[in-house]
Amino acid sequence: MSDNYDAIIIGAGHNGLVCAAMLGRAGRKVLVVEANDQVGGAAITREFTEGYSVSACAHLLYQLQPAVKKELGLKLDVAAENMATVALSAEGQHLRIQNDRVAGVSEEDAGSYRAFHKRMTRFADLFNTFLNKTPPRLAKDASRSDMLTLVQLGFDIRRLGRTEMQELLRLIGMNIRDEVVERFASPKLRGAISLDAVLGTHLGPRSPNTVLTYLYRLAGAKGQISQPVGGMGAVSELLAKSARHYGVVIRTGMPVKKIVIDGGRVGGVETNSGETFSAPLVVSNADPKSTIMCLVGVKNVETGFTRRIHHIRSNGNAAKLHLALDRLPKIEGIEDHEYANRFVIAPDEGYVERAFNYAKYGESSVKPILEISFPSVSDKSMAPPGKHVMSAIVQYAPSKLRGGWTEDSKSDFLQVVMGTLSEFMPNIESCVLASELLTSADFEKQLHMTGGHWHHGELALDQFLFTRPVGGAQQYAMPVDGLYLCGAGAHPGGGVSGAAGRNAARAILKAEK
Amino acid sequence: MSKTEVQLDRRKSPFYPRQAELDRLNQWHEWKGYRSADGFWEMDLEYFAQRNSAGVFDLTPMTKYRITGPDALDYLNRLVTRDMTKIKPGRVAYAVWCDDEGQVIDDGTIFHLNEGEYRLCSQERHMSWLQAAAIGMDVRIIDETEDICGLAVQGPTSFSILKNMGLHGVETLKPFDLMALNFHGAELMISRTGFTGDLGYELWISPDSALHLWDTLFEAGKLHHIRAIGTHALELARIEAGFIAAYIDFLPANVTVRSGRSRSPLELGLGWLVDFEKPNFNGRRALIEEKKRGSTWRLVKLDIEGNKEAHHSYIYDNKKGGENIGFITSAAWSPVCKQNIALGTVRTPHGKVGDKLYVEIYYQLEMHWSRVMAQATVVSKPFWDPPRKRVTPPASN
Ligand SMILES: Cc1cc2nc3c(=O)[nH]c(=O)nc-3n(C[C@H](O)[C@H](O)[C@H](O)COP(=O)(O)OP(=O)(O)OC[C@H]3O[C@@H](n4cnc5c(N)ncnc54)[C@H](O)[C@@H]3O)c2cc1C
Numbered sequence: 067m068s069d070n071y072d073a074i075i076i077g078a079g080h081n082g083l084v085c086a087a088m089l090g091r092a093g094r095k096v097l098v099v100e101a102n103d104q105v106g107g108a109a110i111t112r113e114f115t116e117g118y119s120v121s122a123c124a125h126l127l128y129q130l131q132p133a134v135k136k137e138l139g140l141k142l143d144v145a146a147e148n149m150a151t152v153a154l155s156a157e158g159q160h161l162r163i164q165n166d167r168v169a170g171v172s173e174e175d176a177g178s179y180r181a182f183h184k185r186m187t188r189f190a191d192l193f194n195t196f197l198n199k200t201p202p203r204l205a206k207d208a209s210r211s212d213m214l215t216l217v218q219l220g221f222d223i224r225r226l227g228r229t230e231m232q233e234l235l236r237l238i239g240m241n242i243r244d245e246v247v248e249r250f251a252s253p254k255l256r257g258a259i260s261l262d263a264v265l266g267t268h269l270g271p272r273s274p275n276t277v278l279t280y281l282y283r284l285a286g287a288k289g290q291i292s293q294p295v296g297g298m299g300a301v302s303e304l305l306a307k308s309a310r311h312y313g314v315v316i317r318t319g320m321p322v323k324k325i326v327i328d329g330g331r332v333g334g335v336e337t338n339s340g341e342t343f344s345a346p347l348v349v350s351n352a353d354p355k356s357t358i359m360c361l362v363g364v365k366n367v368e369t370g371f372t373r374r375i376h377h378i379r380s381n382g383n384a385a386k387l388h389l390a391l392d393r394l395p396k397i398e399g400i401e402d403h404e405y406a407n408r409f410v411i412a413p414d415e416g417y418v419e420r421a422f423n424y425a426k427y428g429e430s431s432v433k434p435i436l437e438i439s440f441p442s443v444s445d446k447s448m449a450p451p452g453k454h455v456m457s458a459i460v461q462y463a464p465s466k467l468r469g470g471w472t473e474d475s476k477s478d479f480l481q482v483v484m485g486t487l488s489e490f491m492p493n494i495e496s497c498v499l500a501s502e503l504l505t506s507a508d509f510e511k512q513l514h515m516t517g518g519h520w521h522h523g524e525l526a527l528d529q530f531l532f533t534r535p536v537g538g539a540q541q542y543a544m545p546v547d548g549l550y551l552c553g554a555g556a557h558p559g560g561g562v563s564g565a566a567g568r569n570a571a572r573a574i575l576k577a578e579k
Numbered sequence: 580m581s582k583t584e585v586q587l588d589r590r591k592s593p594f595y596p597r598q599a600e601l602d603r604l605n606q607w608h609e610w611k612g613y614r615s616a617d618g619f620w621e622m623d624l625e626y627f628a629q630r631n632s633a634g635v636f637d638l639t640p641m642t643k644y645r646i647t648g649p650d651a652l653d654y655l656n657r658l659v660t661r662d663m664t665k666i667k668p669g670r671v672a673y674a675v676w677c678d679d680e681g682q683v684i685d686d687g688t689i690f691h692l693n694e695g696e697y698r699l700c701s702q703e704r705h706m707s708w709l710q711a712a713a714i715g716m717d718v719r720i721i722d723e724t725e726d727i728c729g730l731a732v733q734g735p736t737s738f739s740i741l742k743n744m745g746l747h748g749v750e751t752l753k754p755f756d757l758m759a760l761n762f763h764g765a766e767l768m769i770s771r772t773g774f775t776g777d778l779g780y781e782l783w784i785s786p787d788s789a790l791h792l793w794d795t796l797f798e799a800g801k802l803h804h805i806r807a808i809g810t811h812a813l814e815l816a817r818i819e820a821g822f823i824a825a826y827i828d829f830l831p832a833n834v835t836v837r838s839g840r841s842r843s844p845l846e847l848g849l850g851w852l853v854d855f856e857k858p859n860f861n862g863r864r865a866l867i868e869e870k871k872r873g874s875t876w877r878l879v880k881l882d883i884e885g886n887k888e889a890h891h892s893y894i895y896d897n898k899k900g901g902e903n904i905g906f907i908t909s910a911a912w913s914p915v916c917k918q919n920i921a922l923g924t925v926r927t928p929h930g931k932v933g934d935k936l937y938v939e940i941y942y943q944l945e946m947h948w949s950r951v952m953a954q955a956t957v958v959s960k961p962f963w964d965p966p967r968k969r970v971t972p973p974a975s976n
Contacts, residue, residue: 327858328858329858330858330859330863330864359715363715364714364715364716365653365657365716365859366858366859367859368657368679368859368860368861368862368863368864369657369658369678369679369708369711369712369714369861370678370679370680370711370861371679372711372712372714372715373711373714376714376715538679545679545864
């Protein structure tokens with residue numbers, strides 16, 4: 067290849083695009099090489115059956131970092147903003163949750179929720195400053211800026227005041243179930259919060275550090291949920307446009323086979339079709355496990371590091387159900403205009419835990435939890451006139467299903483999900499024109515993410531901050547000269563936030579100085 | 580609980596029945612679960628047998644791993660610091676392996692038995708690390724410690740004894756060569772290796788043939804003053820040869836808790852085993868950094884004045900003492916060299932060859948303690964390094 071690039075980014079997931087755009091903006095010549103024909107990775111919009119489109123993986127936007135929007139000047143059109151969450155009840159006694167308000171519970175619960183939400187968003191805000199920074203290195207070769215970041219972390223926590231600091235330290239390793247049971251009487255409220263804490267993880271509400279995952283979800287936008295016009299793919303398209311504007315070249319339909327390494331330094335990438343591109347920097351948007359084990363190859367890294375990467379837990383559990391609907395299904399007590407909201411099926415915290423129990427043993431839930439939206443209600447471009455689509459995240463459907471995901475096990479699970487839906491939307495079956503169920507095994511194949519994991523690796527205290535993706539390699543730079551990570555598997559984690567991509571770009575530019 | 584589970588006795592080497600017959604001292608210690616003798620009849624004389632005729636040391640408890648598979652070479656090349664592509668079949672390599680921080684886990688010998696088939700021998704057990712190193716590679720690692728037993732036959736008459744046994748071809752073995760031959764229907768592997776810094780061989784065979792090998796060996800060595808020896812005699816020879824030992828001169832990196840208590844190969848004087856030309860090996864990045872930055876410690880061989888053994892002594896850079904710069908890890912009066920010798924660790928930049936250091940020796944005579952500050956000269960060569968170690972074919976003695 068005659069073209070010489072300053073950096074090659076493997077993968078045009080939203081993080082790869084953010085990283086590319088930021089590097090391009092800083093004057094670097096950047097090439098993005100994406101395996102799929104479409105940019106966006108898990109943030110894409112796709113027509114799943116003729117005339118009907120959905121956000122084919124991630125579907126709701128609540129974490130996009132303000133700094134990313136600002137620095138890249140993104141102007142995103144939203145179809146629905148600050149969507150309320152409706153916690154469904156089979157009897158029509160739904161809860162409606164929005165910001166710090168919850169309707170459908172006792173006065174006391176409503177008050178407790180206000181206080182809870184205030185505290186949680188405060189913690190999440192504090193948290194958020196660290197999600198947007200390279201985590202400090204704790205080793206003896208820690209630099210001045212590492213120490214400063216660490217001191218800042220301590221200082222920010224201290225500044226909460228004594229009581230709140232103690233509260234944060236008490237909560238951070240705790241499970242969400244204990245917290246909600248202590249605070250709220252309403253089972254549906256407990257259930258809805260539990261669902262938010264465990265979505266995208268291999269954790270149940272009684273698992274440790276599910277308060278952390280809850281805070282993580284609130285970071286960035288205080289939990290305010292929106293739906294972009296044109297689905298999540300529009301976010302990625304916007305990022306790709308921004309990247310191109312800064313001179314970034316994006317090549318799609320080009321799976322990278324391996325990262326070329328010579329004498330402990332990256333030299334570029336080689337694609338499946340045998341094409342090679344050279345650059346002194348290679349930034350991987352693929353997850354850490356596939357980056358190291360497949361693209362780099364263990365022969366090029368050392369044993370301790372390999373062992374840590376090998377042991378990253380990445381069992382995906384989130385499946386997606388896409389339905390093309392002849393009409394909106396009936397939900398007892400829900401008015402037409404309310405269909406623009408987000409619905410959850412998680413009647414109580416015990417239900418969520420029981421759903422998780424199956425995943426522990428490699429089985430899919432018999433009564434799954436669901437996060438549902440009807441994107442066509444706010445965005446007419448998603449379905450033919452008068453028709454609708456439904457997009458739902460369904461948990462738990464473990465990537466390592468015992469016996470594997472076959473046509474049979476998938477159609478069995480589809481039945482289970484439809485059965486659960488029918489309890490809350492009795493006529494749903496009769497509305498369905500076409501359906502698509504994707505499990506984490508499908509995401510692994512389609513999106514090249516190990517285990518189809520939401521965060522490219524479990525978001526847990528031992529795989530977080532100083533130890534994400536693994537201890538000793540947390541600062542985006544991998545132990546191969548010129549190799550960086552920029553995806554969800556790096557700090558801070560997944561979700562359509564752009565934080566990892568932005569932090570990686572900043573770390574790369576800083577290292578050049 | 581079954582009978583075997585409550586049995587407290589240590590594992591016995593297949594050579595044990597013969598050792599038991601010779602044993603007059605009844606001094607045994609534990610070595611990786613095996614009963615291993617400090618000495619059998621007279622430890623000083625065992626040492627002299629090794630230096631003046633031939634000493635036979637039971638190597639059976641040495642940990643032995645068989646490493647095979649398509650990636651075996653790549654695997655070892657990443658595991659150890661030296662270039663394994665240069666070690667052809669029929670050769671043995673002394674090697675060290677490090678963790679990612681470039682700190683030594685252990686040293687050992689790697690026998691290239693047949694193309695792509697290796698045996699790694701070490702004092703310590705390493706299965707967990709070896710398995711970790713195998714992640715993503717197509718190799719098989721089998722612990723064959725109990726399937727192979729071994730005898731080290733070391734000393735000036737060792738060659739003649741093996742020749743007497745009718746082991747054809749030993750005369751062609753150069754240092755670090757190995758060969759396999761048929762020994763009454765069993766495969767006997769002979770390598771010209773050892774831990775004594777002298778002419779010597781190691782014999783490896785399956786436990787079924789152990790006693791037959793022992794008997795044949797001792798019969799052939801009758802007129803060459805062959806003697807069974809224990810760890811005590813070997814330990815003295817190993818210090819004379821300037822070889823380091825795990826848990827004595829360094830701690831395996833995987834067992835240290837405090838930072839700064841492990842050592843890099845550069846700090847142990849094993850820089851010659853580190854091939855920075857190799858694109859990747861465990862510890863490479865850290866060792867390149869260390870090279871740039873400079874090492875903290877240096878292993879030194881010391882020739883000490885007087886005859887008081889410098890066990891556990893502090894090392895100073897002047898006679899008055901003051902701040903100590905290191906400590907002795909192995910010390911002995913060397914009977915063959917007639918020298919007071921030691922291995923020690925000092926902080927750089929101290930310890931360059933030729934440096935005059937001081938060691939603070941405490942010694943006891945009839946209960947009373949005395950102290951001397953003895954001058955110690957840093958030397959480069961092993962204390963004991965006879966030319967016969969290298970000559971091929973060796974002279975008949
Ligand atoms: C079922 C599901 C639902 C989710 N729902 C939401 C949600 O509603 N809201 C939300 O915020 N988050 C959600 N997430 C999480 C979110 O989608 C991800 O965390 C995020 O999209 C990850 O972005 P990324 O850019 O880091 O990686 P990805 O989006 O995974 O991008 C990685 C890219 O790299 C490419 N790639 C990988 N290997 C190669 C290779 N060898 N050669 C070339 N290209 C390669 C892939 O094709 C892909 O395009 C969901 C996740 C899942 C699995």
